[in-house]
Amino acid sequence: MVGTGTMGTLHLEAWKNAGSCEAVAVIGRTEQNIIQLAEQFNVKGFHHLQTALEQLPIDIVDVCVPTHLHEEVIEIAAQAGKAVICEKPLAADAKTARRIVDLCEKYDVPLFVGHVLRFSPEYKAARQQVINGAIGxxxxxxxxxxxxxxxGRDEWYRDESKSGGVLLDLGIHDFDWLLWTFGEVERVMAKRIKRENLEYALVTLRFASGAIAHVTLSWGITKFSASFELAGSEGMITYKSSDQDPVVVELFHEIDRKQERVAVPSYLVERTPLEDQLQHFADCLENMRSAIVTAADAVKVIEVAEAALESVKIGQPIQLKKGGVLK
Structure with a gap:
């Protein structure tokens, strides 16, 4: 595991819960975090990936460092012949993403990129309904x-050259799911505002099929939220994350001050989407299967996000060639 921040911790917990692989090392930059996570998950702690690779039997390198550091970490892993799992986005720009893909192909190592919405129950079910023709x-x-x-450390998210801002770092979730579900994007239009501790964007995607998607993205609200409305000729599918709170407590003091009502949703997932994602990647390695998310998918969605960034810059729609490459 390369990365000792929040995402690295989440991945360590997910690997532990999934049970398919044993985490053996954590690599990070901050001494305190390395020691804490090494003790918490009973793994070895290192400052450098190369040292860990030389000292321990490692099959998979799970990359959870900031986006702009992905390439240098993946290069070390690929040169050592290790399979790579990388957090989204694969890179801060499509050119770098393509270099990473070429690098892994050169050293013949598997490359998996974590687009977790493909493993989220609500988004998986909605996609299947669309494919089944439920909305026409x-x-x-x-x-x-x-x-x-x-x-993040050094506030790297504020540097668009490192993070891609809200359009890439956050928007890539919905862009990837939309491409997976509705196919090629032909045209992108985006608007954005940036203030201190606030970034807000509106993106319109026109698909080759003629369908249109409006995506609203925001960094700066007080609580995570996500939703979708998918409308077609025969119906609509809707979802709001606010309707899926696992536990809601309501107190009725007018009846009995000690009376409580606990509402539980109709289903509780046994494994989180992240656990399912990592398990899927591990199964692909063990059984030599193709992953749901391909390296080409990871590059293509960055190209769409880049089109949105370019649209913001020039104030005009961006037309994409077939395959997602900017014209």
Missing amino acids: KPGVMRLTRGCPYPK
């Missing part, structure tokens, strides 16, 4: 995603 011909989709402004 897709017409207009509206998706939202928001969370508090992210904080």
